[in-house]
Amino acid sequence: MTKLQKSIDKRNALIKATIELVNNNGFHATPMSKIAKMANVSPATIYLYFENKQDLVNQTYIEVKAKYTKYAFENYLESMSVEAGFELIWKRIADFKLNECKNAMFLAQCDNTPMIDEASRQEGIKHLQPLLDLWARGIKEGIIKPMSDYLLYAYSINPLSFLMISQKRGAFKLNDTNIQEAYESAWNSIRVINK
Amino acid sequence: MTKLQKSIDKRNALIKATIELVNNNGFHATPMSKIAKMANVSPATIYLYFENKQDLVNQTYIEVKAKYTKYAFENYLESMSVEAGFELIWKRIADFKLNECKNAMFLAQCDNTPMIDEASRQEGIKHLQPLLDLWARGIKEGIIKPMSDYLLYAYSINPLSFLMISQKRGAFKLNDTNIQEAYESAWNSIRVINK
Amino acid sequence: MTKLQKSIDKRNALIKATIELVNNNGFHATPMSKIAKMANVSPATIYLYFENKQDLVNQTYIEVKAKYTKYAFENYLESMSVEAGFELIWKRIADFKLNECKNAMFLAQCDNTPMIDEASRQEGIKHLQPLLDLWARGIKEGIIKPMSDYLLYAYSINPLSFLMISQKRGAFKLNDTNIQEAYESAWNSIRVINK
Amino acid sequence: MTKLQKSIDKRNALIKATIELVNNNGFHATPMSKIAKMANVSPATIYLYFENKQDLVNQTYIEVKAKYTKYAFENYLESMSVEAGFELIWKRIADFKLNECKNAMFLAQCDNTPMIDEASRQEGIKHLQPLLDLWARGIKEGIIKPMSDYLLYAYSINPLSFLMISQKRGAFKLNDTNIQEAYESAWNSIRVINK
DNA sequence: CATGAATGAGGATTCATTCAT
DNA sequence: TATGAATGAATCCTCATTCAT
Numbered sequence: 089m090t091k092l093q094k095s096i097d098k099r100n101a102l103i104k105a106t107i108e109l110v111n112n113n114g115f116h117a118t119p120m121s122k123i124a125k126m127a128n129v130s131p132a133t134i135y136l137y138f139e140n141k142q143d144l145v146n147q148t149y150i151e152v153k154a155k156y157t158k159y160a161f162e163n164y165l166e167s168m169s170v171e172a173g174f175e176l177i178w179k180r181i182a183d184f185k186l187n188e189c190k191n192a193m194f195l196a197q198c199d200n201t202p203m204i205d206e207a208s209r210q211e212g213i214k215h216l217q218p219l220l221d222l223w224a225r226g227i228k229e230g231i232i233k234p235m236s237d238y239l240l241y242a243y244s245i246n247p248l249s250f251l252m253i254s255q256k257r258g259a260f261k262l263n264d265t266n267i268q269e270a271y272e273s274a275w276n277s278i279r280v281i282n283k
Numbered sequence: 284m285t286k287l288q289k290s291i292d293k294r295n296a297l298i299k300a301t302i303e304l305v306n307n308n309g310f311h312a313t314p315m316s317k318i319a320k321m322a323n324v325s326p327a328t329i330y331l332y333f334e335n336k337q338d339l340v341n342q343t344y345i346e347v348k349a350k351y352t353k354y355a356f357e358n359y360l361e362s363m364s365v366e367a368g369f370e371l372i373w374k375r376i377a378d379f380k381l382n383e384c385k386n387a388m389f390l391a392q393c394d395n396t397p398m399i400d401e402a403s404r405q406e407g408i409k410h411l412q413p414l415l416d417l418w419a420r421g422i423k424e425g426i427i428k429p430m431s432d433y434l435l436y437a438y439s440i441n442p443l444s445f446l447m448i449s450q451k452r453g454a455f456k457l458n459d460t461n462i463q464e465a466y467e468s469a470w471n472s473i474r475v476i477n478k
Numbered sequence: 479m480t481k482l483q484k485s486i487d488k489r490n491a492l493i494k495a496t497i498e499l500v501n502n503n504g505f506h507a508t509p510m511s512k513i514a515k516m517a518n519v520s521p522a523t524i525y526l527y528f529e530n531k532q533d534l535v536n537q538t539y540i541e542v543k544a545k546y547t548k549y550a551f552e553n554y555l556e557s558m559s560v561e562a563g564f565e566l567i568w569k570r571i572a573d574f575k576l577n578e579c580k581n582a583m584f585l586a587q588c589d590n591t592p593m594i595d596e597a598s599r600q601e602g603i604k605h606l607q608p609l610l611d612l613w614a615r616g617i618k619e620g621i622i623k624p625m626s627d628y629l630l631y632a633y634s635i636n637p638l639s640f641l642m643i644s645q646k647r648g649a650f651k652l653n654d655t656n657i658q659e660a661y662e663s664a665w666n667s668i669r670v671i672n673k
Numbered sequence: 674m675t676k677l678q679k680s681i682d683k684r685n686a687l688i689k690a691t692i693e694l695v696n697n698n699g700f701h702a703t704p705m706s707k708i709a710k711m712a713n714v715s716p717a718t719i720y721l722y723f724e725n726k727q728d729l730v731n732q733t734y735i736e737v738k739a740k741y742t743k744y745a746f747e748n749y750l751e752s753m754s755v756e757a758g759f760e761l762i763w764k765r766i767a768d769f770k771l772n773e774c775k776n777a778m779f780l781a782q783c784d785n786t787p788m789i790d791e792a793s794r795q796e797g798i799k800h801l802q803p804l805l806d807l808w809a810r811g812i813k814e815g816i817i818k819p820m821s822d823y824l825l826y827a828y829s830i831n832p833l834s835f836l837m838i839s840q841k842r843g844a845f846k847l848n849d850t851n852i853q854e855a856y857e858s859a860w861n862s863i864r865v866i867n868k
Numbered sequence: 869c870a871t872g873a874a875t876g877a878g879g880a881t882t883c884a885t886t887c888a889t
Numbered sequence: 890t891a892t893g894a895a896t897g898a899a900t901c902c903t904c905a906t907t908c909a910t
Contacts, residue, residue, distance in 0.1 A: 095873080114397045116311030119900060130875040132903075141901070200395040200448060202309045235464050238455040242445040243468040247437035253395060260433040269430050273438040277472035290890080314883055325892040327886075336884065485894080504787045506701030509879055520896040522882075531880065590785040590838060592699045625854050628845040632835040633858040637827035643785060647794075650823040659820050663828040667862035680869080704904055715871040717907075726905065 099137045101127040106148045107194045115145065115203045146208035149198050152191045153212035159184045161218050170226040171275075174244075177219060178274055181245060182267055185252040193256060196249045219245075223278075232278050243277035294332045296322040301343045302389045310340070310398045341403035344393050347386045348407035354379045356413050365421040366470075369439075372414060373469060376440060377462055380447040388451060391444045414440075418473075427473050438472035489527045491517040496538045497584045505535065505593045536598035539588050542581045543602035549574045551608050560616040561665075564634075567609060568664060571635060572657055575642040583646060586639045609635075613668075622668050633667035684722045686712040691733045692779045700730070700788045731793035734783050737776045738797035744769045746803050755811040756860075759829075762804060763859060766830060767852055770837040778841060781834045804830075808863075817863055828862035 105126035109118040120141055124131040138144040160180045164173060185192045198204045204212075223240050226232030232240070251270065254260040262270075300321035304313040315336055319326040333339040355375045359368060380387045393399045399407075418435050421427030427435070446465065449455040457465075495516035499508040510531055514521040528534040550570045554563060575582045588594045594602075613630050616622030622630070641660065644650040652660075690711035694703040705726055709716040723729040745765045749758060770777045783789045789797075808825050811817030817825070836855065839845040847855075 098874095112397065114310065116309075116398070120902080121900075131901085132875055132877095133873085135902070136873070196395045200391045200444075202307065203311065233464070233468070235468075236455060236461065238446060238449050239461065239465055239468065242442035242449075242465070243438065243472060246442055246445045249395075250437040250441045251433060254433045254437075260431060266431065266434065269428070270434055270437070273428075273430075273434065273472040276476060277438060277468040281471060281476065293891095315885080316883070326884085327892055327894095328890085330885070331890070488895095502787065504700065506699075506788070510881080511879075521880085522896055522898095523894085525881070526894070586785045590781045590834075592697065593701065623854070623858070625858075626845060626851065628836060628839050629851065629855055629858065632832035632839075632855070633828065633862060636835045637831055639785075640827040640831045641823060644823045644827075647791075650821060656821065656824065659818070660824055660827070663818070663820075663824065663862040666866060667828060667858040671861060671866065683870095705906080706904070716905085717871055717873095718869085720906070721869065 095137075098127070098129060098133065102129070102134060102137060102144065103148045103151060106144060107152065107190055110145070110197065111190055111193045114197075115201070120144075142205065145198075145203060146205050148194070149204050149208055150211050152194055154215060155188070155191060156181075156184055156195060157215035159188070164218060166218070166221070170222060170229055170231050171279075173222050174226070174275065175271065177222070178244065178271055179267075182248055182270070185248050186262060189252065189256065192249070192252050196253055199249075231280060233280055235278070240278050244274040247274065290332075293322070293324060293328065297324065297329060297332060297339065298343045298346060301339060302347065302385055305340070305392060306385055306388045309392075310396065315339075337400065340393075340398060341400050343389070344399050344403055345406050347389055349410060350383070350386060351376075351379055351390060352410035354383070359413060361413070361416070365417060365424055365426050366474075368417050369421070369470070370466065372417070373439065373466055374462075377443055377465070380443045381457060384447065384451065387444070387447050391448055394444075425475060428475055430473070435473050439469040442469065485527075488517070488519060488523065492519070492524060492527060492534065493538045493541055496534060497542065497580055500535070500587065501580055501583045504587075505591070510534075532595065535588075535593060536595050538584070539594050539598055540601050542584055544605060545578070545581060546571075546574055546585060547605035549578070554608060556608070556611070560612060560619055560621050561669075563612050564616070564665065565661065567612070568634065568661055569657075572638055572660070575638045576652060579642065579646065582639070582642050586643055589639075620670060623670055625668070630668050634664040637664065680722075683712070683714060683718065687714065687719060687722060687729065688733045688736060691729060692737065692775055695730075695782060696775055696778045700782075700786065705729075727790065730783075730788060731790050733779070734789050734793055735796050737779055739800060740773070740776060741766075741769055741780060742800035744773070749803060751803070751806070755807060755814055755816050756864075758807050759811070759860070760856065762807070763829065763856055764852075767833055767855070770833045771847060774837065774841065777834070777837050781838055784834075815865060818865055820863070825863050829859040832859065 102123060105123045106118070109122055109126060120134055121131050123144075124134055127134075134144065138147060160177055162180060164177055164180075166173075168176065220237050223232055223237060227234045247270070251260070251262055251266075255262050297318060300318045301313070304317055304321060315329055316326050318339075319329055329339065333342060355372055357375060359371055359375075361368075363371065415432050418427055418432060422429045442465070446455070446457055446461075450457050492513060495513045496508070499512055499516060510524055511521050513534075514524055517524075524534065528537060550567055552570060554567055554570075556563075558566065610627050613622055613627060617624045637660070641650070641652060641656075645652050687708060690708045691703070694707055694711060705719055706716050708729075709719055719729065723732060745762055747765060749761055749765075751758075753761065805822050808817055808822060812819045832855070836845070836847055836851075840847050
């Protein structure tokens, strides 16, 4: 294992510990010392990789957000039809919320909280472009309702966060049937419905 | 003004300050001393009204959540038709998110964060029953899709939180057109659609 | 003892402890915790009286400098002759260096070190005006050499700091004979000498 | 360049960096890491040349002090008359304070501070002997007042430190006229004056 | 000889909470 | 009831020093 490799491992361990602890205890109640302990490093070591606590959280956010969008668009091709493309992306995102539950939880907490720098938030949004392009295409083709991206996201994608959190709290279980229902709700909320 | 009245004023001032500061700075970065200062009260006084910081936040949450549901069902009558009842409640909730923006922000932050006791969270959900009853009725009448309450809430109500936060961040502006679009998306996501 | 009185006592204890510890160990090697312990207060209490460590040292400097000049000009009257006035002030300053040794040591350390804010340094100089006025009078009367105040201070006053430090280090003892010799050297260094 | 040469270069770079940083920021606020960076060296390398931080500062002090006295006595011959010898040495010292300002500043800061070991301080004084001898000769010849070396140094040499610091702070400018005035004050403060 | 990474110990500062009044 | 002063226990962060390479 090279030195550089080892360094990346430490950085990853720190980010993983941050996610774990912030998820369970919140940003408040997550001291640097606990993060260090969980990552098996000295508190001082954190500062070799991150400027300060804020920077650690910002970078964790950016990293997780990038992983999220990468996952979402993994198999997506611009040559797909609007509906097929949307379904593919939507299901990938749903998968992410289920399989990468910790990452998804972390993002949900960041997104409703002033714990992330505005700059990092912007950085995190960047990679969502393919979805916006798909919607634009759908609108041009008369398949998707001509609405703001914010509305489209709010109704077709964001509900998955609520469901993921509800499931995490144990109040509710997402299964294949549910997922299909959810997908149809999402699609119906944004598609043009011919009466 | 009676003595009791004065006490309630102080309690209210504390709750208001808590909301304001948690909204702007997050739970971390909201010390008791700042809450006291904003409420024009000594730090020690907080402990006459609340057991500790956790209790203060819990009670703030419960109070805001109660205000939210009270607002939502203000003019609702069980005698209304399912669709009319849903539209009424939905628009009240949308109003709340717009007019009582600070309260709504606070709830959004609490709901995705481990800053509230599980018990207080349960307490907060209680008053949502009329909406659940309405949905049950809608399902029985074949108007609303037979889905879990969590799915119905996730798609028809929760998106408003996302929109409210986006608006607060300045990225997006909710106007009458938008609201109507949003309502239709909400309704289409849960209603039975006859092909 | 009133509450205010008690506060002033604590402030004084903190300033005294700061002088003592900085004298013995230097600004580096004087942690706030030690200052607190020596003043019999909690570390947190320091921050009720001073903004931070820098502020504590600045204010200590200003306070000691004020005490120094107050002592220097205690019995001085502007009606005195230049020579009598100078001798009086000089001897008061010499007394201060001997009797208020700790205070003098502290000033000497501050004056040759970047540990004090420039603003506080300026504040500390303020009260030296009577001496400068005396010198101006002496120059006008042809008794004192027409030189910059800095030169006059360097040769007639500042050497006492060197002597005080040497004595503190045990290398040398100031006694009445010495003091008189020192006074004459001081006076000869600034007076006009008729050949 | 030989290997040994390179080592000496590094040592010199470290000492230079120490002087620069301690002058500008004070001993507190001068971490080893900054010294290393300014000397273009790894922090660990410092420990190849010096035992620890204290040792680094001690040795820097001794080295600068040696340079100071070497400079002072450069052209001095014991065969010179007392007055000529004193003037020569005094002017060399004055030159040092002006031209080797950084070195002089560093010494001034060390001399009023507990940042140097007592042993190193003693080591630093050693090389001043020629001046003490000159004074002894002057006293025997009835030219210089029979006073302690400490008094002679305090009045004839030490004031230059005060002037150098004042100049560094921008409050005052030393020029040829000033220097001559200063020299005369110095000489008058220690010579025997015949009335 | 040289180093960059790593760290434990410690430092300044903050904060939830208490207590005498 | 109301408070301002006080504080011990953290918390974030720094730094002199070491060690594997």
